[in-house]
Amino acid sequence: MAAAGHVDSGVVRGAHFPAGEGAAGLAIRTREPVMTPDLPGDARVILAPALREVFARSAWQATLAVPLLVQDRAIGALVVKDRTGRRFDDEDARLLQAFAGQAALALENARVFQETERGRARAQAAAVDSAERFASLVRGLTAIVWEGDAATWQTLFISEAAEDILGYPLIRWYTEPDFWLAHVHPDDRERFRGMRPTTRTDDHELEYRMIAADGRVVWFSDLVHAVRSADGRVRRLHGVMVDITETKRAKEAARVLGDLGRALGHAPDAGPVSRQVAESVRRLFGASAAALYRADRETGAMALIAVAYEAGVSFEWNAELPAGAGAIGLAARERRAVVSRDVVTDPRIVFPPEARARAERGGVRSALAVPLLVKGQVVGALIVGEGAGRTFTDREVILAEAFASQAAFALT
Known part of the structure; x- marks a missing residue:
């Protein structure tokens, strides 16, 4: 539980409640708003004895709760409390439901962001790892692993995920000159033209868009590792393109x-x-x-x-x-x-x-x-x-x- 404002001394931020208990549990169970001027006295609401005792001493018993829904799947509840006796109305419920819709979207997006960050961390580790671990990771990543010539940007290797994410047959990456640059979004393409041949010798990250075979715009975070030869010159580039569109x-x-x-x-x-x-x-x-x-x-x-x-x-x-x-x-x-x-x-x-x-x-x-x-x-x-x-x-x-x-x- 996360809370803001006046919180009863018996209710601790970060506490966990059994499924179905309280106004939040009722809202999650019924998928409907719950409004009550007296939470402990509402026969619909299930409360453990200890929690019922806390609420019975409180001056904040008026409650409005709405479920957080993602495609009819309840992922939590949003609860507002006020002084005992207040009667929340339908307009209050509509307003809180609007906030709940955005809160559910934000929580789902946070989960997506965390998944992306974990994928990015794995990709960065792979760029400096051994060839054996790198090859193993290539097979399991939902990201595009690539190798290119530093001077010409010709594709030397591209993982199968490229076809899964962008939809183009892998053979086109190898056989068509400038395939990658030709499919970078037009608004991003010009800033790359002046970067060839590669002059950067440090590991770096690029963000850009590509146009998929079906016309979708796909955002990538491209983690690039410069590979030097014995004379110290950058001969090849290794990279991992992580889809950050969501x-x-x-x-x-x-x-x-x-x-x-x-x-x-x-x-x-x-x-x-x-x-x-x-x-x-x-x-x-x-x-x-x-x-x-x-x-x-x-x-x-x-x-x-x-x-x-x-x-x-x-x-x-x-x-x-x-x-x-x-x-x-x-x-x-x-x-x-x-x-x-x-x-x-x-x-x-x-x-x-x-x-x-x-x-x-x-x-x-x-x-x-x-x-x-x-x-x-x-x-x-x-x-x-x-x-x-x-x-x-x-x-x-x-x-x-x-x-x-x-x-x-x-x-x-």
Whole structure:
């Protein structure tokens, strides 16, 4: 447990509580907010005798708790306490749920960051380790291990992870001149042109982007070790390229979510914020398009209210869809995120004839759709779209759900 503010003397920061106990345990168990003006007196709440005695002496018994959810998996709870007798309301719960959504995303991103840092530490150790240990690590790393000529930058060795991460056949690294530089992101490419032949003799780290075979932008932290010959000159370069895309995206997502939160507090209507949500999601996902739909409270039909495109890209969107239609309709019906590599051929997804024809002609094919929920009611949907074939990751689903939480406020 981590705590801030007034904390009862019998409750210790860093303490651990059995599963299901307290308001936090109830919120985690039910996946719903828990509001009570008198925690010890609430029959729904389970408390160990010692803890019940502590709370019984406290003047801070009014409690509001919400679960921290990652794809409907509870990873903790966020709890606010006040003086006995205060009655938290639905608006308090909505506000705390918004914070909880961002807190869950931050905790998940922290876990991803720690995994990346551990991988980086292993990679740095490998660069100065024996050939036998280095070869063993190459086979097990989820990072790209490479060797290159210091003068020409010609690839001399590239590990199989290069094909897994970027999607290009390994043979192209060896046979195509300047393959690496040609696939560095255009905005990063120029700063490398003047660095050849290599003049640095120390070990160093570079950050840059590459374009994957499927068009994704992949961020790398490249740990480079200069290998000298007997005459002291740098002849070869050894390196380990660690994929840090998720870490970069997490930092950008935190910034954008903060901007959206401030925009929600000042926008007189939903239009500008809806467009900001669509464009922010599209840009963060590196996607071709993203859109927001509003749900009709009576019929459940969806109406398009905001759309964002990558430059030079255009899809045919369905301005209106009946309840249950399309990926957004499935997400709304099931009240959870829906991922589809091709919405036209996906048997779970249904369309009216005209809407299906539009999708087949030039609509979104790969999609990530997330419902916008307020107090358990669907108020709209967010969709991220591509041409057929893209697969969205679990972390991308978590990120989309965080944006959906913000967008739901814009529509209420």
